Each structure stands twice: as structure tokens, then as C-alpha cells.
Amino acid sequence: MTAITGTANAERRAELLATAAEVFAAQGYNATTVRRIADEAGMLAGSLYYHFDSKESMLDEILSAFLDELWTGYDTVLAAGLGPREAIGALVTQSFRQIDRHGPAVAIYQRESRHLSAQPRFAYLADSQLKFENAWLRTLERGVAEGAFRGDLDVRLVYRFVRDTVWVAASWYRPGGTHSPEEIARQYLSMVLAGITTKT
Amino acid sequence: MTAITGTANAERRAELLATAAEVFAAQGYNATTVRRIADEAGMLAGSLYYHFDSKESMLDEILSAFLDELWTGYDTVLAAGLGPREAIGALVTQSFRQIDRHGPAVAIYQRESRHLSAQPRFAYLADSQLKFENAWLRTLERGVAEGAFRGDLDVRLVYRFVRDTVWVAASWYRPGGTHSPEEIARQYLSMVLAGITTKT
Amino acid sequence: MTAITGTANAERRAELLATAAEVFAAQGYNATTVRRIADEAGMLAGSLYYHFDSKESMLDEILSAFLDELWTGYDTVLAAGLGPREAIGALVTQSFRQIDRHGPAVAIYQRESRHLSAQPRFAYLADSQLKFENAWLRTLERGVAEGAFRGDLDVRLVYRFVRDTVWVAASWYRPGGTHSPEEIARQYLSMVLAGITTKT
Amino acid sequence: MTAITGTANAERRAELLATAAEVFAAQGYNATTVRRIADEAGMLAGSLYYHFDSKESMLDEILSAFLDELWTGYDTVLAAGLGPREAIGALVTQSFRQIDRHGPAVAIYQRESRHLSAQPRFAYLADSQLKFENAWLRTLERGVAEGAFRGDLDVRLVYRFVRDTVWVAASWYRPGGTHSPEEIARQYLSMVLAGITTKT
DNA sequence: GATGAATGAGCGTTCATTCAT
DNA sequence: AATGAATGAACGCTCATTCAT
Known part of the structure; x- marks a missing residue:
């Protein structure tokens, strides 16, 4: 009962x-x-x-549920011991899957997280942001060190470039459209990776 | 006096x-x-x-002043008769200069233009958006036709990729930082162009 | 329930x-x-x-409820096929009854209807005014034609005279005072009718 | 100088x-x-x-100037020792002349005096009102006593009837129209006096 | 005498929130 | 679980008024 x-x-x-x-x-x-x-x-x-309890607590639940799922996926990728190129590819693909499944939450996150993270209640947004940044930066730096990625670019700039490139898609992506998330990820990756990998 | x-x-x-x-x-x-x-x-x-007159008229003046300046720059570039690669480069550089000069206006535009453009008063936002899209799409298509850009990608996807990649920078760019707008444009372009140009 | x-x-x-x-x-x-x-x-x-919805909608409801009741009474009188003298008498009596029942609404109408009727929302005030004027003028003109009312007076002047004479009473009339609305109507009529009827 | x-x-x-x-x-x-x-x-x-000094002081000056002129005229009539019928006639004619000359002030007085007279600054409005009422009531009562006016009506009602009848005209009267103030006064008087005088 | 810029109190209205039913 | 009615704080805005220039 x-x-x-x-x-x-x-x-x-x-x-x-x-x-x-x-x-x-x-x-x-x-x-x-x-x-x-x-x-x-x-x-x-x-x-x-x-x-x-409140309007704010609805927002809180939406965002933390989204971040929980996101990190479940990311942590799996990061723990898999992939090479830099493959890791970046897997993270991007994971991100597009999240956009596909949690479109609204992603859009809210994009729009509101900056000013929300100043409030204690939403401090976890800043934490997540930091963890996210670390994961990407380390992967990129590893790639540069291994000679897989270009070393002539500012790594933070590359990070922002790739990060924005992916997440901003949430502002126009609609589930059930022409392209599947995997197809979009594939095309994005073919552009992004060409831009940051060394010529072979 | x-x-x-x-x-x-x-x-x-x-x-x-x-x-x-x-x-x-x-x-x-x-x-x-x-x-x-x-x-x-x-x-x-x-x-x-x-x-x-009102809070809204402040917003209106901010956005229309920004768009006026933006189009002055863009129209000059588009009328210069550049090749596709050079045109894209010039547009991106122009955009970063606008971000440098009108950072707040760009950020407001990013965040608010979608719902504002439904109001008659802000119809010019939709017009600008359309003109913008046409300019970029035509340049990209010209590039594909001339063999300068890859033909295996969805052109609209490339458009969104480049557009977002550039403008989203307004959300983190702060004037007077380490990199000048031209330097940021140069690095962005070296990534973006590598991602969309054909290998030669 | x-x-x-x-x-x-x-x-x-x-x-x-x-x-x-x-x-x-x-x-x-x-x-x-x-x-x-x-x-x-x-x-x-x-x-x-x-x-x-708003302060204005309160006003709107007050005035339209009053006019609805007023016209219910007036239309009955006008449809009864009375002679001019009796018709005027019945209209005046109806009016005093409305003042008795809807005193505040009548006072508001007196004070605000002129400038309100310019607004589309209150266009019905102008309509009512016109209908009202027509009803009185036709009755008065019928009375003049039939020889019941004096023909040496400007009919529009008489109309205004009678109209104002009646409605202005709303500014001092208080329900439950010494005189009932019917008594006031009787005394008013005995003055007004003496002033406008032909001597017999 | x-x-x-x-x-x-x-x-x-x-x-x-x-x-x-x-x-x-x-x-x-x-x-x-x-x-x-x-x-x-x-x-x-x-x-x-x-x-x-203030918006209110403009109103004050407008109203007091109007009342000063009004009472100059009224006091002359009241001191002239006329019979009741002639006195009423002279007061009504005076009133229409005031409406002709000080239309706006009369209209303002009609509309605002009731709630203004509660304020100390505008106490003179209530004084004037009282003086006015006394002058009319005494003239009417004198007329009833002398047999010139009907005795079967409530005198206060007659007073209000005549008073309203005259002053309300300010709400529609426009100087320079078809009728001169004297002509309007004449027609009004022929109605009003017929209504209140005894049949002879 | 008049201007330009500002003040400060108050207005109609909105909205997240509460709570007895 | 949900409703209906209310609260109270805040909002965009107006306007009589002030005052240095």
C-alpha cells in the first residue's frame, strides 16, 4: 500500500x-x-x-537530477582509460545524448547556472562546473603532451571552444528531428577534432 | 552652449x-x-x-545600437568581394571586435533575442537574425561550391557550429584580458577553418 | 456544494x-x-x-450592470405605447428608482462617462447616451406635435433641462431619507411637467 | 517700473x-x-x-476668483429689494452669465467642490455653499409666504431642483454657441418659473 | 523667468507563498 | 490532493515638487 x-x-x-x-x-x-x-x-x-516546497526547489531538483545523470555517464567515460582523442569523442557523444534526453534541463542550465551558482543552495553548480573543467582540461593537456592535439593554441581557449560548441546545441536541438544525437555528435566531432588535432 | x-x-x-x-x-x-x-x-x-520612456526602451536602444554597429561592419565585409575563406575570417574577426566593444549587448542578445523577437517592437531582431543567417549560409555554400569547404557536412549544422562558437564567447570574454579580440579570433579561426576546409 | x-x-x-x-x-x-x-x-x-482583472474592470462592471438594469426599465416603458406626458412621467420615475438602487453607479456615470466613452472599452457608454437622447427627444417631439408640450422652446434645451434635472439628483439623494424615490419623482414631475406642458 | x-x-x-x-x-x-x-x-x-506655490494653489486661485465675482453679482441682486419672482429671475440670469464668463471655473466647481470642501484650505467652498443655499431658500420661502410660489412642494427639493437646473448647464454650455446666456436664461426661467409659481 | 535633472512618495499590478477547508 | 482566498513584498512607472544654473 x-x-x-x-x-x-x-x-x-x-x-x-x-x-x-x-x-x-x-x-x-x-x-x-x-x-x-x-x-x-x-x-x-x-x-x-x-x-x-517552492519554485526554487523545483529548479533545484531539475538541475541536480540532470547533473547526477550527466556525471554518471561522464565518470564512466573518464574511468575507461581511453586515449585523448577517443575520450574527447566519448565525452562529446555523451553530451549530445544528455541534450537529447534532458533537453529542457540542459537549456535551463545554460541560461541560469551562472547567476544561480552564487547562491549557497546552488553551489553544486559551481562544483560541477569546476569538475567538468578539470576533466576536459586534463584530457586536452594529456593530448597535447602525447602529441595528439595541437600545442600552439591556448588550452583554456580550446576548452571553451569545445565546451561551448557542444552545449550551445541545446538551444536549437529538438529531439526527434532530422539528425540523431549520435549523427550530430559525429559531424561536430569531425569538425572539432580536425580543428584541434595535429596534422598527420 | x-x-x-x-x-x-x-x-x-x-x-x-x-x-x-x-x-x-x-x-x-x-x-x-x-x-x-x-x-x-x-x-x-x-x-x-x-x-x-521605460525599461523596455532602454533594452531596445541597447540592442538596436549594437545591431547597427554590427551591420555596419558586416556589410563592409560582405561588400568587399572576398573569397569564402577570407570572408569567414573577416566575419569572425568582426564578431570578436563587437564582443570586445559591446560585450554586454551581445550577452543580452544571446539570452533574450529569442523571446523578444515575437514582440512587434523587437521584430528587427528576427530580421537581423535572418539576414545574418543568409549571409553566413551563402558564404559557406559558395565555399563548398568552390571546393574550399568540405561538402560532406550539413551546411546548416556548420552554420550553427560556427555561429554559436563565436557568439557564445561573449559569455566569458572580458575586455582587457590576456588575449586581444584579434588574437582570440586568430586562434578560433585556426580551429574552425581547419574543421571545415578541405584538406589540401 | x-x-x-x-x-x-x-x-x-x-x-x-x-x-x-x-x-x-x-x-x-x-x-x-x-x-x-x-x-x-x-x-x-x-x-x-x-x-x-484591474481597477478599470471594476469600473466597467459597475457601469455596465447599472446600464443593463436601467435599459431593462426604460425599454419596458418605451414599449408600453404611452402618451408623451405619461411616457415622460414613467421615464422620470424609472430614473429615480435607479438613483435609489444604484446611487453610486449613477454618480460615477455622471462624473466619468464623458471622458471614459472615448476609450474603446467604454464605447457602450456613448451608445447608451445616444439611445437615451433619442428616446427622450422623440418623446418630447411627439408631445410637441400632439400639442401636449410647449412648442416655443428649443427641444434640445428642454431635453437637457429634464435630463440634468433628474440625474443630478444622484449627487445629493441618499436612500432611506425623508422622501421615497416615487415621492421625489412626483414632486419633480409636478414642477417639470408644469414647465413644459401647454396650459389647458 | x-x-x-x-x-x-x-x-x-x-x-x-x-x-x-x-x-x-x-x-x-x-x-x-x-x-x-x-x-x-x-x-x-x-x-x-x-x-x-503648487498645483493646489492654482486651483484655489481659480475657484476663489470665480466665487468672488459670483458673489459680487449675487450680493447686488439680493440687496436690490426685488420681489421673489424677479429675484429668482435675476439670480438665474446672473448664474448663466457666470457660466458664460467663467465656464471652466464653474465646471471645476461642480466636479470638485464636494470633496474639496472637506479640506481646511477650501473651507470657503462650504461657506459659500451655505450662503448660497440660504439666499435661495429665503427667497423661495418668501415667495411661498407671499403666495407667489406653490406651497405644496418641499422647499428644499425645489431649491435643489432650481439650483441643479441652472448650474448643470455648465457641463454642456459653450460660449459663442447658438444661444446667448440671456436667451438660455429666459427659456430656463420660463420652464422653471412655470413649475414653481402658483397658477394665476 | 525658465530649464534640466533629480527626488520621493505613492500608484496599479504581479506573484510566490500560505492555509483553512 | 487539491481548492479558493488571501497575504505581503516587490515591481515598473507617474508625478508634484525642488533647486542649482
Whole structure:
């Protein structure tokens, strides 16, 4: 009984969060009213507070759930002991899969994370950002050291170039379109890798 | 005397707009209160309305001034009759110069233009966007036709790749840093062009 | 249960509108603050917006409800096929009844209708005004043609005279005073009719 | 020198007050902005404060100047020792002349005096109102006592009837129209007097 | 006498949130 | 679980007023 209710409860929460994420992504967090989310979910604004503490806690759950999944994928890649080129390829592909599966969350993250990370509650965004930066920078530096990547470029610039190149796609990518995430990843990689690898 | 006053007036407006642009860029347009802009400018909220009609008209002036300058530069490049590679290079360099000079405006444009362009007042954003897309797509297609650029990639994907790659830089670029806009443009171009040009 | 709630809801709206009408009538629409209405209703200003879209929509509801009732009464009189003297008498009596029942609305109408009717939302005020004028003028002209009313007076002047004479009473009439609306109508009529009817 | 300046000064004040009165009459006192008056006078809002202490003091001057003139005329009539019928006639004619000469002031008085008279500064409005009421009531009562006016009507009702009948005309009367104030007075009187005098 | 720029109080309105039912 | 009604803080904006120039 309790288990069933708990599951039903969890499902309802997930549904509501998915709805909220879509609206946040479409209109921006600040510009989204709680009433709008409730409308979309077929209830009144006040009723959402039975399920969630606040508008902010909805945002929090959306972003942390996304980051949890993201890091599960990334950590697997990083632990696989791949060479620099393959590692970069795997990370990019992972990223496009996340964009495909968590499009709204990615879009929210892109738009809001900078100013959110100043708040204690969202400090984990800054942590994640740092961990992310470290993972990429180390992989790139390893590639330069091994002679796989060009050494004449500022590594931080390359990092930002690759990072932005990938994540910004969330602003136009729509699931179910012409290209699968893997196909987009393939084309992106063929450009990006050509730009940063040494000529052989 | 009148000339001096006129100039002083125009300077004050420009100062206030620069202040507003910085705050809009840092916090987002919606999240920025008119009181915050006034604080930053050392006056009271109501006083801003002596200089501007509304918060929205400040945004309007910031964005249209930016786009005017941008297109002055772009039109010069596009009318110069350059080859595809050189044209892309010149456009990218122009863009980084704009980021250097109008950083906040670029950041605001990135964040807000999608939903703003639905309003009649900001229809020019959609027009600009279209003109921009045409300029880039034609240059890229010309490059493919002439054999300068790779023909195995989706041209729209390449367009988005290059476009985002450049403009997203506004989100981290700070004037007066280690690299000049021209240096950043040079490094970006050496990556981007390697990714899209045919191997010779 | 739903019916009770629906009724309660409608009653609350009506109460709030009556409160608003009194304040509007006492201080003028523009000079009345939403906070004042809310005070009078025992709530906070923002709470009124749960019930109404705007201050203007309160005004709109007050005026259109009044005009609806007014025309219900007038149309009945006009359709009854009375002679000119009896028709004028019935219209005046109807008017005093409206003043008795909708005193504040009448006062608001007197004070605000001229400038309101320029706004599209309140165009119905101008329509009503025109219909009103037509009804009175035709009745008066019929009376002149039939020899019941004096022909030596400017009919439009007579119209204004009678119209103002009646409606201005709303500015001093208070329900529950010494005279009933019917008694006031009787005395008014005995003056007005003596002034405009031919001597027999 | 001082005299000339003083006169020029007084003329400028009078011009500005006339302008203000027209705007107050057309839009209502509260709805009129100081800036609007200044626009109409060809200056900036702040400049009016060289001539007047405040918006309220403009209103004050307009109303008290009007009442001063009104009472000059009324007092002459009341001191002339006329019979009730002639006295009423002379007062009504005086009133229409005031409407003709001080239309805007009369309109402002009609619209604003009730709520203004609660303020100490405008207590003279209530005084004037009282004096006015006394003059009319005594004249009417004298007429009833002498058998000139009907005794079967409530005198206060008759007073309000005649008073409103006259003053409300300010809301539609425009100087220079078809009828002169004397002609309007004549027609009004022929109706009003027929309504209140005894049949002979 | 008049201007230009600012003040400061207050306005209509929005919205996240609360809570009795 | 959800509703209906309300709160209270904040927002964009207006406007009478001030004052150095």
C-alpha cells in the first residue's frame, strides 16, 4: 500500500518536474510563473505546494537530477582509460545524448547556472562546473603532451571552444528531428577534432 | 552652449545605457529591476524616466545600437568581394571586435533575442537574425561550391557550429584580458577553418 | 456544494463591487486608490486582483450592470405605447428608482462617462447616451406635435433641462431619507411637467 | 517700473490660470498633470513653480476668483429689494452669465467642490455653499409666504431642483454657441418659473 | 523667468507563498 | 490532493515638487 502510494507519488512528482522543466526552458526561470506551471499540469498554483516546497526547489531538483545523470555517464567515460582523442569523442557523444534526453534541463542550465551558482543552495553548480573543467582540461593537456592535439593554441581557449560548441546545441536541438544525437555528435566531432588535432 | 548641453545629454544617456546593459547582461533582463539600474547609476528609480520612456526602451536602444554597429561592419565585409575563406575570417574577426566593444549587448542578445523577437517592437531582431543567417549560409555554400569547404557536412549544422562558437564567447570574454579580440579570433579561426576546409 | 460556492463567489464579487462603487462615487475614479477600496473591504490591495482583472474592470462592471438594469426599465416603458406626458412621467420615475438602487453607479456615470466613452472599452457608454437622447427627444417631439408640450422652446434645451434635472439628483439623494424615490419623482414631475406642458 | 512689471506679472499669472482652468475643466483636477498645463502654456513643468506655490494653489486661485465675482453679482441682486419672482429671475440670469464668463471655473466647481470642501484650505467652498443655499431658500420661502410660489412642494427639493437646473448647464454650455446666456436664461426661467409659481 | 535633472512618495499590478477547508 | 482566498513584498512607472544654473 505504502509502496504503491510512494511510487505513484514519485511518478506524479516526476511528471510535474518534467512539466516545470519544459516551461522553465521555454520562458526562462524568472519569467515563468508558478501559476503557469500549474496550468500546464492541470491544477491551481497553490496545489503545487503540496508536492514541492517552492519554485526554487523545483529548479533545484531539475538541475541536480540532470547533473547526477550527466556525471554518471561522464565518470564512466573518464574511468575507461581511453586515449585523448577517443575520450574527447566519448565525452562529446555523451553530451549530445544528455541534450537529447534532458533537453529542457540542459537549456535551463545554460541560461541560469551562472547567476544561480552564487547562491549557497546552488553551489553544486559551481562544483560541477569546476569538475567538468578539470576533466576536459586534463584530457586536452594529456593530448597535447602525447602529441595528439595541437600545442600552439591556448588550452583554456580550446576548452571553451569545445565546451561551448557542444552545449550551445541545446538551444536549437529538438529531439526527434532530422539528425540523431549520435549523427550530430559525429559531424561536430569531425569538425572539432580536425580543428584541434595535429596534422598527420 | 546648446551644443555642449546636447553633448552632455547624449553622454549621460550613453552612460546610463552602458550601466543598464551591464546589469541586464549580468542578471538577465527580467530579473533586473529598474531600481537596481538606478542604484548602479547613483540615482533613484524614478529619475531614470526623465531619460528613458521605460525599461523596455532602454533594452531596445541597447540592442538596436549594437545591431547597427554590427551591420555596419558586416556589410563592409560582405561588400568587399572576398573569397569564402577570407570572408569567414573577416566575419569572425568582426564578431570578436563587437564582443570586445559591446560585450554586454551581445550577452543580452544571446539570452533574450529569442523571446523578444515575437514582440512587434523587437521584430528587427528576427530580421537581423535572418539576414545574418543568409549571409553566413551563402558564404559557406559558395565555399563548398568552390571546393574550399568540405561538402560532406550539413551546411546548416556548420552554420550553427560556427555561429554559436563565436557568439557564445561573449559569455566569458572580458575586455582587457590576456588575449586581444584579434588574437582570440586568430586562434578560433585556426580551429574552425581547419574543421571545415578541405584538406589540401 | 458547488452551487453554494458559486453563489458565495458571486456574492463576494457583488459586495466588493458595491464597496468600490461607493468609494468611486465619493472620491472620483482617478482619485480612488485600489488600496483604499481594499481597506474598505477589509483586505490587502493585491487580494482584489484575485477577484478582478484591474481597477478599470471594476469600473466597467459597475457601469455596465447599472446600464443593463436601467435599459431593462426604460425599454419596458418605451414599449408600453404611452402618451408623451405619461411616457415622460414613467421615464422620470424609472430614473429615480435607479438613483435609489444604484446611487453610486449613477454618480460615477455622471462624473466619468464623458471622458471614459472615448476609450474603446467604454464605447457602450456613448451608445447608451445616444439611445437615451433619442428616446427622450422623440418623446418630447411627439408631445410637441400632439400639442401636449410647449412648442416655443428649443427641444434640445428642454431635453437637457429634464435630463440634468433628474440625474443630478444622484449627487445629493441618499436612500432611506425623508422622501421615497416615487415621492421625489412626483414632486419633480409636478414642477417639470408644469414647465413644459401647454396650459389647458 | 515696478508697476509695469507688477502688471505684466499679474497678466502672466492670469493667462496661466486661465490655461490651467481650461485643462482642469476638460480633464478633471486630479487627472490633470502639472506638465500638461505647462505644455499648454509653452513652458516646462518646473517653471510653473516660479509663478505658483503648487498645483493646489492654482486651483484655489481659480475657484476663489470665480466665487468672488459670483458673489459680487449675487450680493447686488439680493440687496436690490426685488420681489421673489424677479429675484429668482435675476439670480438665474446672473448664474448663466457666470457660466458664460467663467465656464471652466464653474465646471471645476461642480466636479470638485464636494470633496474639496472637506479640506481646511477650501473651507470657503462650504461657506459659500451655505450662503448660497440660504439666499435661495429665503427667497423661495418668501415667495411661498407671499403666495407667489406653490406651497405644496418641499422647499428644499425645489431649491435643489432650481439650483441643479441652472448650474448643470455648465457641463454642456459653450460660449459663442447658438444661444446667448440671456436667451438660455429666459427659456430656463420660463420652464422653471412655470413649475414653481402658483397658477394665476 | 525658465530649464534640466533629480527626488520621493505613492500608484496599479504581479506573484510566490500560505492555509483553512 | 487539491481548492479558493488571501497575504505581503516587490515591481515598473507617474508625478508634484525642488533647486542649482
